[in-house]
């Protein structure tokens with residue numbers, strides 16, 4: 207942070223840490239030194255705090271989270287600012303997020319440009335606003351809105367922040383110039399009413415029900431996420447405890463979240479999301495330049511409306527199709543429908559003088575053994591289980607299945623054994639992860655982050671577990687390799703369990719973090 211003396215007995219502290227003026231240790235020390243300088247200089251009457259390059263501050267430096275404990279020592283700075291005897295005015299442009307907003311809450315006044323955005327997005331990173339955010343915000347804007355902003359992490363625009371009472375002034379001009387003028391106007395005003403730490407949280411008669419509704423809401427909206435619920439506990443502390451004890455509780459809860467593992471995963475996701483936008487496959491191929499792999503034939507399972515359409519598309523593209531439907535009635539209907547669609551297509555093409563090659567479409571009624579028996583799972587009321595009704599959710603073991611399995615075992619000379627939850631989890635997940643390593647080795651995915659983001663955005667993988675490749679690193683690559691080796695030895699007929707060379711190469715280095723995998727494993731092959 208830079209310290210400047212301005213005319214009219216003012217000092218300016220400008221945060222400078224491109225690109226977003228994140229609160230690195232150096233920036234925090236700079237703010238503190240600047241403030242102490244201003245306090246000890248009796249010619250300085252007020253201080254303006256702003257950020258360089260049209261951004262106030264995007265909060266703590268997320269990349270440094272694994273190295274230090276964010277929030278805790280910065281909370282002391284926020285308290286010091288509030289207790290200063292000279293007015294400190296925050297001049298906000300761009301964003302004041304997380305620690306950036308906490309810094310502004312420590313200041314006695316907040317002036318912002320109309321396009322600025324402020325918020326406490328910590329929950330998205332698996333943490334809570336631990337530099338007094340959970341204690342100061344409810345003192346300023348009350349519990350209901352603090353619950354909304356802190357548990358959702360949503361930033362608000364300057365106009366909304368003004369209405370809520372987070373900001374004191376919103377202008378369309380330069381907030382620093384405005385703050386300079388404003389500082390001179392408020393020099394004689396008492397500071398005590400501006401010190402949030404000495405205020406109490408506005409009380410409401412139904413506080414208990416507000417909190418229980420908030421807990422129920424976040425459990426429904428963010429199932430499995432620890433940070434929103436823990437933030438509510440911190441807000442409860444703001445209501446139930448004096449400030450001195452409330453901040454201790456906030457520290458304790460913040461520390462719990464930092465150590466939870468969810469924080470590490472969510473912070474990984476933050477950087478993974480921004481890096482995938484910038485990546486292209488290692489072979490520099492892209493969907494625009496890649497040539498397609500040859501497809502010799504296609505199988506379509508199920509000939510409902512969707513299946514028929516899919517079968518038709520491939521058939522029209524000249525790719526042989528084998529369409530499988532276990533229900534003989536449905537199969538007949540589908541055959542007729544597809545044949546008549548193809549005939550219509552053929553006559554259209556012949557009328558327009560184009561050549562028509564009869565597509566290869568084979569219909570088969572032999573499907574997977576369970577499906578063959580009409581057991582499609584929940585939708586038909588039976589599958590591996592029997593359900594209370596079609597589409598029902600209540601399931602119970604089915605004697606039919608026991609009989610079926612015992613015959614299957616006899617035919618295939620298999621011995622029955624009980625399989626632990628752990629084995630189910632490991633065989634499902636590690637074979638999936640193994641495939642991830644395979645496609646990294648083949649150069650199909652540019653990075654583990656790409657695979658993880660696809661799983662988070664497209665397959666419902668819980669965000670707080672960071673994606674399958676991140677999960678592999680949390681388990682440890684040597685462990686994943688050892689388990690795959692064990693399961694592959696036991697099940698040599700399951701090729702997905704054969705450890706990929708890429709995984710073997712990486713595990714030889716111990717358990718390197720995902721960001722180092724590519725440099726350690728060497729250049730990938732390319733299938734694109």
Ligand SMILES: CC/C=C/CC(=O)SCCNC(=O)CCNC(=O)[C@H](O)C(C)(C)COP(=O)(O)OP(=O)(O)OC[C@H]1O[C@@H](n2cnc3c(N)ncnc32)[C@H](O)[C@@H]1OP(=O)(O)O
Pocket residue numbers: 225226228229264265266267268269276277278280301303304305306327328331335336337477480481
């Ligand atoms: C000290 C007390 C502790 C308090 C706890 C906290 O403060 S936790 C942090 C809370 N803050 C955030 O969660 C903000 C996260 N950042 C954003 O939402 C956005 O980046 C932004 C600030 C709104 C800017 O968005 P924009 O689309 O304009 O740019 P990018 O997202 O591409 O970001 C530009 C580069 O800046 C990096 N970056 C952003 N925020 C941080 C941060 N807080 N710490 C470290 N780095 C940050 C981002 O990764 C981009 O970097 P590149 O290298 O260019 O990819």
